[in-house]
Amino acid sequence: MTLIKQTEVRNVINISKEQELEIMSFLQGAVYCWCKNRRDEWFSMRDLMGGDNYYWEGTPLEYLYEKHADTLGKDKEDAIKDAGKDSGWLLKKVISQDKRSFDSKKEELIRKYKWIRD
Numbered sequence: 001m002t003l004i005k006q007t008e009v010r011n012v013i014n015i016s017k018e019q020e021l022e023i024m025s026f027l028q029g030a031v032y033c034w035c036k037n038r039r040d041e042w043f044s045m046r047d048l049m050g051g052d053n054y055y056w057e058g059t060p061l062e063y064l065y066e067k068h069a070d071t072l073g074k075d076k077e078d079a080i081k082d083a084g085k086d087s088g089w090l091l092k093k094v095i096s097q098d099k100r101s102f103d104s105k106k107e108e109l110i111r112k113y114k115w116i117r118d
Contacts, residue, residue, distance in 0.1 A: 009096050012086045014067050022060040027094045035115045042112040045088045061087055
């Protein structure tokens with residue numbers, strides 16, 4: 001099934017395969033929760049892990065911030081912004097590998113998804 005409209009899925013570099021799998025499992029859980037509780041609504045990475053959930057400490061998403069801040073030496077603002085971009089690419093990868101079907105659109109400079117129920 002996966003994405004109705006196929007678009008580019010990029011790999012996120014400078015994290016281990018284990019870290020990537022951990023992040024993707026975490027995001028898959030978030031997608032399942034969204035689809036269960038808000039099944040007919042569009043969502044983005046910002047909806048899943050922004051707002052009240054912006055604080056990623058203690059979650060696998062912290063690897064992305066650490067990559068940009070510690071490994072690549074970016075200042076806090078740039079590390080947060082670039083970790084957010086990486087997380088969006090990983091969410092897209094999760095959605096593209098999901099067994100369910102999702103529609104996709106770009107809106108407000110971000111990628112949004114919606115579960116298409118059969």
